[in-house]
Amino acid sequence: MENLVRPVIVIGGxxxxxxxxxxVTDRLLRKADARDHDSPLWELLRRGRIPYQLVLCAALLRGSYDQAKVLERHQVGIGRALTLVLIGSAAWLVIRIAAAIVETTYSRYARVHRDAARVRRVRTQVELIMRVVSAIVIVVAVASMLLTFPAMRAAGASLLASAGIIAAIAGVAAQSTLSNMFAGLQIAFGDMVRIGDTVVVDGEWGTVEEITLTFLTVRTWDERRITMPVSYFTSKPFENWSRGTPQMTGTVFWQLDHSAPVEAMREKLRDILRECPAWDGRAYGLVVTDSTPNTMEVRALVTAKDADDIWTVRVAVREQMITWLVAEHPYALPRVNHSDAVLPPQRRPSPDGTSLRKEYELPRSGRS
Known part of the structure; x- marks a missing residue:
């Protein structure tokens, strides 16, 4: 009877x-979250209640399992399994706590600072730091699990002795991976590109959606995702439209006839921009930038607060200006000048419609 009651008491307890x-811990975190709505710390800590309970249960079972006297022949194996669960759940809990602290710190920073560029920079750094911390915790947890096996402890001395050779071989084999990791850290702390920046890479325009230690994802305007190694941004030139200030200047071009009313177009451009919500009101202008024998090139200059708005302004100006020219000044549209073809002199037609002989003929041989 004692052999049955003891394990029930130990495991059940x-x-x-x-x-x-x-x-009890969850209730306390709920009350703390109700008192402090501005801080997401308590709600984020509540997400770690599962690994917290696993750590607590594994620690209690690991400490009291020897008293249960259950499956004594497998006592060593069960004890080692409980140790592995304890290490894994502890690593999980540490990652959740670190994420809660980092996310809370970032939220407070984002509320205090109104500069969107600085907030995006901190967000990029925070995400990369969390990935590094998670990787370190996982590596330490896996190493700790392996060291619970006697065979691994015995091999520790030989592994340390050959650590230099292994490190050299790994460095050569993973050269591209290591370069991408260092490039990711350089991007995060060098403020080269941030999450949310508008960039142009390989002729593709898009927004930086995700940055990791090894790759970067750009979401294009048509919802495609371009994934490229972060080393691309440290080795090749690229356009960052959000660097410094997001304000942008755009241009719109038309090919028109030389008779186009340029002054009236300036007034129409002003009216179009006044009715366009995406225009930021900083500047505008319209000038003739080039001329050919058949047409002239007219350029409109407009401004907006960011890349998305400058696209909206440009398409609105282009469309409404063409519509206005078609309705009010159709003569200003480009025309193709043409005329009837003139035949060569030796092939001029006669008045009755028959072709005349060539005006110039060589003398016939033998004619006197």
């Missing part, structure tokens, strides 16, 4: 105590 402590 550990599980019940874990559930009770978890419930």
């Amino acid at each position: 550990s599980v019940l105590l874990t559930l009770a402590v978890g419930w």
Whole structure:
């Protein structure tokens, strides 16, 4: 009877105590979150209640399993399994706590600072830091799990002795991966590109959506995703339209007839921009920038607060100006000048419609 009651008390008591402590902790975090709505810390910490309960339960079972006297022949294996669960859940809990602290710090920073560029820069750095911290915690947890096996501890000395050779071989084999990792850190702390920046890479215009230690994702205007190694941004030139200030200047070109009313077009451009919400009101202008024998090139200059708005302004100006020219000044549209073809002199037609002989003929041989 004792052999049955003892394991029930030990295992059941550990599980019940874990559930009770978890419930009390969750209630306390709920009350703290209700008192402090401005801080997301308590809500983020509540997301770690599962690894927290796993750590608590595994620790209680690992400490009291020897007293249960259950499956004594497999006691070593069960104890090692509980140790592995304890290490894994502890690593999971550490990552959740670190994420909660980092996210809370970023939220407070974003509320205080109104500069969108600085907020995006900090967001990029925070995400990369969290990835580094997660990678370090996972590596340490896996190493700790491996060291629980006696065979791995015995091999530790030989592994340390050959660490230099292994590091050299790994460095050569993973040269591209390591270069991308260092490039990711350089991007994060060098403020070269941030999440949310508008960039042009390989002729594609888009917004930076994700930055990791090894790759970067750009979301294009047509919802495609371009994934490229972060080393691209440290080795090749690219356009960053959000660098410094997001304000932009755009141009619109028309090919028109030389008789186009340029002054009236300036007034129409002003009216179009006044009715366009995307125009920021900083500047506008319309000038003739080039001329050919048949047409002249007219350029309109407009401004907007960011890349999305400058696209909206440009298409609105282009469309409404062409519509106005068609309706009010159709003569200003480009024309193709043509005329009837003139035949060569030796092939001029006669008045009756028959062709005349060539005006110039060579003398016939033998004619006197």
